[in-house]
Amino acid sequence: MNIAQLLVRAARVFPHRVAIARGFASHATYGELARRAAAIAHTFTSALRLQPGDRVVLYLPNCPEYLEVLAGIWWAGLTAVPVNAALQGQQLTTLLEDSQAALCFTAAGGVQASVAAIGEARTIDIASSRYQQIARSVGEASIAWNVPDDLAWLFYTGGTTAQPKGVMLSHRNLLAMTLCYFADVDAIGAETCMIHTAPMSHGSGLYALPHFTAASTQVIPESGAFDPAEVRALATHWRNATMLADPTMIRQFVAALRVTQPDIAQLKTIVCGGPLNHPDAQEARSVLGPRLVQIYGPAECPMTVTALSRFNLNDTKHPRYHARIASVGVPQSAVEVRIVDHEDRLSPPGQAGEIVVRGEPAMRGYWMNARATAKALKGGWLHTGDTGVFDADGFLTLVGPEETTGSGQDTYPR
Numbered sequence: 001m002n003i004a005q006l007l008v009r010a011a012r013v014f015p016h017r018v019a020i021a022r023g024f025a026s027h028a029t030y031g032e033l034a035r036r037a038a039a040i041a042h043t044f045t046s047a048l049r050l051q052p053g054d055r056v057v058l059y060l061p062n063c064p065e066y067l068e069v070l071a072g073i074w075w076a077g078l079t080a081v082p083v084n085a086a087l088q089g090q091q092l093t094t095l096l097e098d099s100q101a102a103l104c105f106t107a108a109g110g111v112q113a114s115v116a117a118i119g120e121a122r123t124i125d126i127a128s129s130r131y132q133q134i135a136r137s138v139g140e141a142s143i144a145w146n147v148p149d150d151l152a153w154l155f156y157t158g159g160t161t162a163q164p165k166g167v168m169l170s171h172r173n174l175l176a177m178t179l180c181y182f183a184d185v186d187a188i189g190a191e192t193c194m195i196h197t198a199p200m201s202h203g204s205g206l207y208a209l210p211h212f213t214a215a216s217t218q219v220i221p222e223s224g225a226f227d228p229a230e231v232r233a234l235a236t237h238w239r240n241a242t243m244l245a246d247p248t249m250i251r252q253f254v255a256a257l258r259v260t261q262p263d264i265a266q267l268k269t270i271v272c273g274g275p276l277n278h279p280d281a282q283e284a285r286s287v288l289g290p291r292l293v294q295i296y297g298p299a300e301c302p303m304t305v306t307a308l309s310r311f312n313l314n315d316t317k318h319p320r321y322h323a324r325i326a327s328v329g330v331p332q333s334a335v336e337v338r339i340v341d342h343e344d345r346l347s348p349p350g351q352a353g354e355i356v357v358r359g360e361p362a363m364r365g366y367w368m369n370a371r372a373t374a375k376a377l378k379g380g381w382l383h384t385g386d387t388g389v390f391d392a393d394g395f396l397t398l399v400g401p402e403e404t405t406g407s408g409q410d411t412y413p414r
Contacts, residue, residue, distance in 0.1 A: 001145075001146055001148045001172070001175070002074060002143055002145060002146045002171060004074035004143055006178070007033065007034055007071050010030045010212055010213070010214075011030040011031050011034035014030050015030055015031030015034075016030075016031065017029060017190060019032070019033040019067075019215075019217065020033060020068075020217070020219075020220065021064075021193075021217055021218070021219045021220065022063075022064050023219075023221065023222035024233075024234070024237050027064040028064065030215060033067070033071065035140065036068050036072070036135045036136065037068060037071035037075045038072075038075060038140035038141055038142075038143075039072075039134065039135060039136065039137045039139060039141075040068065040069060040071075040134055040135055041073075041075035041140075041141035041143075041144075042137065042140050042141040043134045043137065043139070044076040044078060044141075045076050046139065046141075048102075048103065050076065050103065052076075052077040052078070052144060052146075052150075053077070053078065053151060054078050054079065054102040055078070055079045055081045055101045055102060056069075056073045056078050056079065056101065056103045057081045057095070057096060057101045057104040057118075058070065058080060058081065058201065059083045059085060059104055059105065060107055060126065060200075061085040061107055062199065062204075062221070062224040062225070063107070063126065065126040065131070065135075066200050066205065066220075067208060067218055068135055069126070070205065070208070074144075074152060074171075075141065075143050076141060077144025077145070077146055077150070079151045079152060079154050080152065080153050081101060081154045081155075081156075081166075082155060082200070082201035082202070082205055083095055083201055084199060085107070095164060096118050098156075098367070098368070099156075099166060099367065101122075102122065103122050103123075104118050104123045104124070105123075105124050105126060105131075106124070106125055106126070107125065107126060107127065146171050148171055148172035148175075149171075149172055151169070151364070152169055152171045152173070152174055153167075153173075153174060153206070154166045154167070154168060154169075154367055155167045155202075157299050157300075165366045165369055165372055166367030167299045167300050167363050167366065167367075168363055168366065168367055169363055170364050172360060173302075173360065173361050173364070174209060176304070176334045176359070176360035176361040177209070177302055177303065177361045178209040178213055179333075180332045180335075181209075181210035183333040184304075184307040184309075184332040185271060185293055185307055186268075186269045186271070188210065188211065188214045188216055188242065189216070190214055190216060192211070192217070192240040192241070192268065193211075193216055193217040193218070193219050193234075193238040193240065193241050194207060194208070194218055194241070195221065195231055195234050195235065195238075195241050195243045196208075196218065196219065196220050196244075197221060197225065197226040197227075197231060197243050197245065197249065198226070198243070198246065198273070203244050203302065203303055204244045206302055206303070207244055207271070207303075219234055219238055219241070221234060226245070226252070228252065228253050228257070229260075231243065231253070231267075232262050232264060235264065235266045236263075236266050238266075240266060241266060241267050241269075242271065243267075243269075243270055243271070244271045244273055245270055245271070245273065246273050246274055247272060250270065250272050250276060250280065250284055253270075253288075254280075254283055254288065257288075258287060264288070264291075267291060268291065269291055269292075269293060270293070271295060272284075272292060272293065272294045273295055273303065274295075274296065275296065275327075275328050276294065276325075277326070278326045281313070281325045281326070285313055285314060285325075290310050291310070293308065293309060293310050293313070295308075295328075295329075296328035296398070297361075298386070299363075300363045300376065300382055300384070301335065301357050301361050301362045301363065301382055304332050304334065304359075305328075305331070305332065305337060305357050305384070305396075306328045306329040306330055306331055306332060307328075307329045307332050308325070308328060308329030308330075308395075309329065312324050312325070312329065320393070323391065323397075324395055326397060327395040327396055328388075328396050328397065328398055329395060329396065330396070331394070331396070332361075334360045334361055335360075335362070336358050336359055337356070338355075338356050338357075338381070339351065339352070339354070339356075339388060339390055340353050340354055340356050340381075341353050342354075344356075344378070344379060344381075349389075349391055350390075352388065354384065354385065354386070354387060355384045355388045355396070356383050356384065357381065357382045358381045362377075363376075363382065365377060387399040
């Protein structure tokens with residue numbers, strides 16, 4: 001089992017459909033993307049002699065090449081290590097060293113002095129002629145076969161004050177997350193697109209997977225970031241658009257729409273990666289209409305703990321509507337979620353405690369950190385470190401500041 005099979009399937013069925021766009025222009029069809037992924041994988045395994053499971057760092061801003069390299073990593077049976085492009089200095093060096101990275105992809109001058117941790121020969125600039133030769137070479141590798149629990153995504157968390165921990169996500173974890181998207185978040189098809197306004201090193205990059213599954217178009221804004229006017233223009237051009245946004249981005253988008261009042265008919269879905277407070281949720285619903293879906297899930301169970309559907313967000317006649325829109329929704333299809341006390345005893349509805357999760361999307365553990373793994377996965381349940389409370393209908397509400405998390409996942413969309 002290899003998560004890259006989702007791309008293979010899309011390329012066979014829809015080889016001429018646009019897979020990646022930069023702004024308003026096509027960058028690659030599905031057939032072209034599959035060939036580039038196979039060519040990159042060929043270089044990994046032949047010229048660079050990388051071995052199954054080797055770690056490849058993606059130290060890149062949002063760009064089309066991000067998806068090409070990511071697909072090539074998985075195609076070759078390697079492990080992707082996404083790194084926030086804003087990270088610098090010792091923090092970056094620590095991640096390169098801790099992951100024992102075999103290779104690092106960067107944008108022009110991105111790695112700076114930290115490249116010493118991996119070596120010049122093991123660093124590839126996506127703007128270089130070397131990268132162009134790799135991505136468009138005639139050599140193609142056969143897709144690697146992985147067992148479901150092989151490592152696919154190694155994401156570092158821990159903030160700026162603690163030693164980072166590498167969250168190990170397997171091909172099984174990522175497939176479960178992908179299927180949860182269709183079951184619990186949104187229905188998407190081939191005539192849709194995802195606009196990557198949030199960092200692809202985080203949740204937006206993982207949400208490429210359900211859109212690969214549906215042979216949807218991945219749209220990278222020219223700015224590489226979030227700009228409300230650019231989002232509106234791209235959504236109108238590519239149509240039936242989805243984007244992942246954090247609560248701050250939602251507030252900015254709603255404020256911009258209040259001023260300009262544009263037509264957003266082609267903006268299909270906005271997935272909010274975290275809880276909106278009650279006034280913000282109400283205003284977002286009034287401005288955006290039935291487009292908003294909320295999700296909650298730390299990197300250790302990426303975006304797959306709970307979901308608050310567009311139906312619940314717009315069911316204004318329900319007697320507990322106001323309590324529901326202040327929640328993060330109900331457990332997603334592939335997980336069990338409980339609230340427990342400090343001795344891991346099950347708490348009844350209405351009583352706050354720690355949120356614990358088990359199911360197919362939950363991480364394998366922390367990279368080379370047995371102690372932290374044992375603590376986080378005690379008793380077979382992922383202990384999130386977040387505090388929450390269930391109501392009688394199974395809706396989960398987080399208690400305390402939005403950014404509080406014992407797992408240190410303060411940089412990941414919730």
